[in-house]
Amino acid sequence: MKKMIKFGMLALALALVAPAMAAEDEGAIGYTPVAVSLWSPVQLPWGMGNWDVFGLDLGIFYNDVAKMYGYDFAIATTTRDDMIGLATSGLFNFANTDVYGMRVTFGGNVCNGTLYGLDVGGLGYHRKIYGADIEFLGTMQQEACGLLIGGVINLTEKESTGCTIAIGVNLAPKAYGCQIAGVFNQTEELHGCQIGVVNFARECPWGFQIGVVNIIMDNQVKVLPLVNGYF
Numbered sequence: 194m195k196k197m198i199k200f201g202m203l204a205l206a207l208a209l210v211a212p213a214m215a216a217e218d219e220g221a222i223g224y225t226p227v228a229v230s231l232w233s234p235v236q237l238p239w240g241m242g243n244w245d246v247f248g249l250d251l252g253i254f255y256n257d258v259a260k261m262y263g264y265d266f267a268i269a270t271t272t273r274d275d276m277i278g279l280a281t282s283g284l285f286n287f288a289n290t291d292v293y294g295m296r297v298t299f300g301g302n303v304c305n306g307t308l309y310g311l312d313v314g315g316l317g318y319h320r321k322i323y324g325a326d327i328e329f330l331g332t333m334q335q336e337a338c339g340l341l342i343g344g345v346i347n348l349t350e351k352e353s354t355g356c357t358i359a360i361g362v363n364l365a366p367k368a369y370g371c372q373i374a375g376v377f378n379q380t381e382e383l384h385g386c387q388i389g390v391v392n393f394a395r396e397c398p399w400g401f402q403i404g405v406v407n408i409i410m411d412n413q414v415k416v417l418p419l420v421n422g423y424f
Contacts, residue, residue: 224260230267233257245274275306286314302328317343331359353380363389378402383409397423 223238226248230236232255238244245260252267261272265280271287272280280286280296288296291306295313302312307321317328322337331343338354341347347357349365356371357363363372368380374389383394383402392402397409401422408416412423 227251228256228258230254230256233271286312302326331361368394378404392421399423 224245224247225238228236228238228244228246228250230252233252234257236252244258246258246263246265248263250256250258250261250263250265252270254267255269255271256265256267257271258265258273260274261276261278261280263278265272265276265278267282269284270280270282273289275291275293276288277293279294282298282300284298284300285303286296286298287303289305291309292304293309295311296302298314300314301316301318302314303317304312304319308319308324308326310324312319312326312328314328316330317326317332317334319326319334320336322334322339322341325340325342326332326334326337327342329344331346331348332341333348335350336352337349340355341353341357343359345359345361347359347363349357352367352369353365354369356373357365357368358373360375362377363374363379365372365380367382367384369384371385372378372380372387372389376389377391377393378387378389379393380387381395383397383400385400387394387402387404389404391406392404393408394400394402395410397412401420402409403420405418406416407418407421409421409423412421414421
């Protein structure tokens with residue numbers, strides 16, 4: 194009987210939570226200085242993604258808010274609009290637009306807009322970065338201006354400006370600044386320097402490479418040990 198009651202309570206809780214989780218974002222209905230949640234929308238004030246929080250959002254499992262200005266803490270956090278301040282989580286931090294500040298997690302940091310600040314975690318994805326992203330496994334972004342540190346790989350889809358450091362691999366179509374890797378650096382267009390075991394640049398308007406094997410395809414001497422460059 195106890196098992197049946199527990200099962201019924203669980204089913205009821207899922208029935209209450211599921212429609213809210215499936216609902217589309219319709220914007221905030223108000224704001225609150227403090228939100229406390231078990232698993233959004235099981236929170237005070239009630240409602241998942243319905244409230245702007247200007248202050249403290251304290252949760253156990255999952256926080257889902259419209260705008261977050263302040264401190265956000267839970268196992269997982271979601272911000273449907275801008276996030277300004279500090280977010281810490283165990284599993285992931287997700288922002289649907291821009292982030293201004295700092296986010297820390299053991300899992301993943303995701304930003305569908307632009308990061309202005311610092312992310313620290315296991316794995317990161319951003320549209321754009323103006324600041325720093327430090328991830329244990331690696332980073333992925335369309336454009337970056339600042340510092341990228343990834344354990345396995347840093348992958349930039351368009352343009353990287355600043356310093357990119359990886360134990361494994363750095364990849365970027367255009368690199369302005371410095372790529373430092375324990376294994377391999379690759380760019381189509383190098384404006385700066387590459388330091389790694391193997392360095393590859395298809396074009397190098399200006400810059401140099403330091404490594405065991407250095408390849409610049411548009412240079413007169415395409416492959417050189419130790420140092421290659423074009424100025």
